[in-house]
Amino acid sequence: MSTVIEQAVEARLIASAPRMPSIPATLRYDARDPYAVRMSFPAPATLEGVDVCWTFARDLLAAGVDQWAGEGDVRVRPYGYDRTVLEFHAPEGTAIVHVRTGELRRFLHRAAVLVPAGHEHLHLDMDGDLAELLRDAC
Template identity: 70%
Template sequence: MSTVIEQAVEARLVAAAPRMPTVSATLHYDRSDPFAVRMTFPAAATLEGVEVCWTFARELLDDGMEDASGEGDVHIRPYGYDRTVLEFHAPEGTALVHVRSHELRRFLRRTHTLVPAGEEGQHLDLDQDLDQLMRDTC
């Protein structure tokens, strides 16, 4: 079984313009980093013209599917019947992104099949992480 899940999702960028552009973003989950989800946006979708990747807790995505959730840089909340809003805060500004909720649920189901909630700690390699941390301090 693969230890990485990647799934393309259609993300609708909320802007002041009347028509919201749609981009293909990628959700990424890796069993070796079991608490985290990454969402990557292509360069064409960013103000700087470079690919942007946001990393946040899988639990935040789970919680945000049901009720407004998040503190700090990432907030997630349901929006209507079939959309979820992901709100990303950076020094340059705030990005609001709508994603179809069923796409996020499908992704989350796949991640929970790979690493069930509550079993994330069993997939951490603490010895390797500690070795890496110690190597970085020298």
């Protein structure tokens, strides 16, 4: 069984233009990093013209589809009946995107089937991670 889930989603960039086109994005969850979710945007969808990937807590995304969540670089909140807003804050500026809540819930469900919430610690390789951290310490 695969330990990685990837799901394409349609994101709508919120900007000063009246109606921005949808941009492709990919949500990724890897059981080997069970607390994290990654959301990536391809180069044509970014101001810098390079691929951009944000990593944030799965719990943040799960909480944000129902209520305001986040105080740092990534913030998530419901918007209307069927949308969720994700805000990405960086020194260069802020990107705000809308994603259909159903797509996010489907992704979160698939991740929960792979690693149930509250069982993330069972999927960590603490010995391997510690050995990697200490590998160059001597």
